[in-house]
Amino acid sequence: MIDFLSPLWLVAAAAAAVPLLLHLLRRRIGARVEFPAVRYLARAEREHSRKLRLRNLLLMLLRMAIVVCIAAAAARPVLRVSGAGHAPTALTVVLDNSLSTSVIVSGHPVLDDLRARASQVVRAASPDDRVWLVTADGVVRGGSRSAILDDIAHAEPLAGAGDVEDATTRASTVAASAALPEREVVVVTDGQATAWPEPVSLGAVTVFAYRPAGDAPPNRAVVDAGAQPVRWTPGGAIQARVMTPDSATYRITLEGRTLARGTVTRDEPVLVRAEPPERGWTAGSVELEPDELRGDDVRWFAAWIGPAPAVRVAPSAGPFASNALEALVEAERARTGGGITIASADEVTSLPALLVAPSDPVKLGAANRALERLGIPWRLGAARHGETAVRAASGSVPLADVTATVRYPLTPRAGTRSDTLATAAGEPWIVSGPGYVLIGSALTPDASTFPVRAAFVPWLGDVLSQRLSADAGTVMAATPGATVVRPTGADALELPDGDRVPLPDDSLAAPARPGAYFFLHGGARTGALVVNPEASESDLRRLDPSALAARLRGRHATTAEDGVKFTTAIFATAPRRPLVAPLLAAALVALVAESAMARGSRAAAG
C-alpha cells in the first residue's frame, strides 16, 4: 500500500500526456520534402514497421515514465512493506489498568494478558523507534525500551476506572508530537463498554487496539452505599445498592464492627437502620462475598453520630420555622435548646444562627448592623418585589417550586469566602459561612413560598446538622485519584491507619485506595472523604471489536482479539519506506535509457 505525503503533486503526472500526444500527433507535423528514393523509404518503413513502432512506443513509455516518476517523487510516496524491519516509529502504548482489568479470568487477572500484549509490542520495537507508555490514570512514561518494559511489568490495577479515553488522547498527542515518519498508538484494553462511552478523536495517528477474546465474567458489586442521613442523631440508616445477577450476601460494618448481615436479590435496595453506640465521625462499609473482581466488593461510607443539635426559634423567624423544627425534633434530628438560633437578622446576637431577612423593611438597617456586629460579610440590599424563581446551588438540597416575592439582594463584602446555597434572579438568596446561614427573604408566605414547600423541612434539617452544628461537617464522595476541593477549615486528612496528611492547598487528590478518610481541623474530625470506585466500573460488559474500532478515530484503526495476530498486524503495516529516492533513480534510469535509445538510433543512422 502506498501513501502520499504531498498528494497534490500527483496532478503534475498529467504532464505524462505530453509525450503521448506528441507520439500520436508526430506523423502530422513536418515539412514537405522532395525525395526521389521514396520507394526505398516506403520499403524501409514497411519492412521495419514493427521494430520502428516498438522503438517509438518504448521511447514514449520511457518519457511518460520519466514524467510520472518525477511527479510521484514530488508527491513523497511511502510504501508499506511487510517483512523484517520497519520505519522509525513513535509508538505510544496505552495500557488499560483500570479496576475492571483486575477481574480474574481463567485463574489470571485480565491485566496480566494486557501487560503481556503491551510487552510484546514494546519488545518488537526497534532501536530507531521511540516508545512511551500511558496508563489509564493518564500518567505518561518515556525512556528506553527496557525501562518501559519494567514500567509495564510493574503496572498495578487502579482502584477506579481512571480515564482510558483521556489516556488514549494523551497518547495520540505524544505520538503526533514526535518527529518520526510513523506515529502509532497501541491500545491494550479489556474493551469495557463503560470505559469507551463515546468516540475519541486521535488525529493522524494509526491506532491498533487489542481486547481479550470472549466475554467478561458475571460480576457482583456494591455500586452505592451511604448513611441516611449523614448525621445520625444518634439513629440513622445505611442505604446501599448491589449489582448482582441473582442474589448476594452482604455485610455492613461500622468502624470494623459488623453492624448487619443479610441477603439481597437483584435490583433490591438495601436499607438497614441502626442506632450505634459510636459517636462522632465514623467509617463504615458494605461488603459482598469475594468474586472475580475484588475491587468493587466493598463500598465505603461515613456518618456522623451524636446528639441532635439544640435549636431555638425566635418568634421573628415566623411560625413555619417553628413548625419545621417541631417536625425535626419529633424525628430526633433536632432538639429544642439554645445552641442554634433561628431568628430575623435584626434580632440575632450570637452565632451559630440561621438568619432570615426581616419581614418589615424598616428593620433592614438594624439587620445590617447586626450582621456587621456578628462579623457576617454579607449585607441586605433594598427590598425588591416581584415573584422570582429560586434555584438551589449544585450539591445543595433541591428547592423545588420555591419562589421569592419580596427579597433583599445579598451583597458580599470584599474578600468574602462563603457558600451560596440558592439564588434568585441570578443573585445570592441563601448564603452560608462559618456558623451562619443567611436567607434573603422572610420565612412568610407573602415574601416567599419557601417555608410552605415540602423541601423546607429537609433543607432546614440539613442546614442545622451540616452547617450550623458545633461539630458541623460534610461528607465528600470521590473516586480514587480525583481532585477534590479542601473543605473550609480542614488542615489535614486522617488516613484509615491513623496517619495524618497535611492539606496545605485548596484542593487535593483523593487517595488512590478506596476507604473513608476524615478531614481534621486542629486535630478534630470535621468531615469525611469517602473514596469508592465508579459504579460504572463494575459493569464489565465489553464492546465488540468493531465497536471498539469505531470508538478510536485515528487515521486508521484496527482491533484484534488474538495476541499474536495483534503484534503481527502492527509490524506488518508499520514499515513505511519512502519511495522518493527509488523513484528518482527510476526516472534517472529511464532518462539514461531514453537518451541511449534516441542517441543509438541517431548514431546508427549517422
Next chain:
Amino acid sequence: MSTTRPDLLDPSTIAALGRIEIVARWIVDGFLTGLHRSPRKGFSVEFAEHRPYLPGDELRYVDWKIAARADKWVVKQYEEETNLRATIVLDVSRSMAWRGDESRLTKLAYAERLAAALALLFLRQRDAVGLVRFDDAVRSAVPPRVRTGQWQRIVAALDDPGAGRASFAPVALEQAGRLIVRRGMIVLISDLLMDPADVISRVRALRHAGHHVAVLHVMDPAERDLPARGDALFVDPESEIEVPAASAEVRAAYRETVDRALGEWRDALAGVGAAYEVITTDAPFGVPLRRAFAVRQRLP
C-alpha cells in the same frame, strides 16, 4: 601529380569550369594520363607483332617477306581500333534532376558528364559509340559511329533538355540493342528508380543477343543516407507518392533497406551476366570511368 588530374577532382568543382565537352576532354585526358594503352591487338594499320599463321587467317595479313626468308608463315598483328560498338543509355527522367545538397551536381548533370567522357574515351579507343536518352520513353538516340564528329553529335544530344518524366528503361535498352547491328556493349547510366524486373528482363534479352551490358547506378549521397530533415513528408517527384517519416528514427532502417536493394540489383544483374557499379555523385569522374573502362577492356 594525381591530385591535379581532372578525372580525380571533385565533380562539382570540375563541372563548374566549363561546358560538357570541355570538361569531358579534361577528364578523359587526365584519365588516359594515368592509364596504359589498351593491350588488345587487332588487324589495324599500326603494326604490333607477329604470330604463327593458323588455318583460317586471312592471307592478306601473311608477312610474305618472312615466309620467303625463313620459310615460316607468320601473320602481322596491328593495334585494334574499331572492334567495339558501344551505346550509352542515359536516364534523363525527373528523378535524375535531383541533388541532395546544393554543393553537388544533380544526378543527371553528373551522368551527362560521365556519358560524354565515356563516349570520348571509347572513341579514343576507336570504338563506335552511340547514345540513347530516355525517361518514360526514348527521347533521343544517336547511333553508334566512330567517324569524326560523332562525339560532337553525342554532346549535342546531351544538351537536349529532355522531358524529365518517369523513367522506363526497357524501351531504351531495346532501342539501344537495335542500334547495334553486331555484338557490342551497352552502358546504362541511371538511378534505377524503376521496376527491377523490367530492367533485368531487358538486360537478359540483350545478353542473349550477345551484347555486353554494364550498369552504372548513379546515386546522390543523400539517397544512400537519408538526410536529417526531422519529421517530414517525403514526396517522390515522379510518382507523387508521399511517405511521412521521422528521418532520425528511420535512417538506420533506410540505410539497411538501400543496401539490400543495391545488393538485389547487383545479384540480379550478375545473374544475367551484366556488370554493375554504384556511383555516387560526389565521386570523382575517374572512378566510374575506370570501372566502365575495365569492363570494356575485359571484352574480347
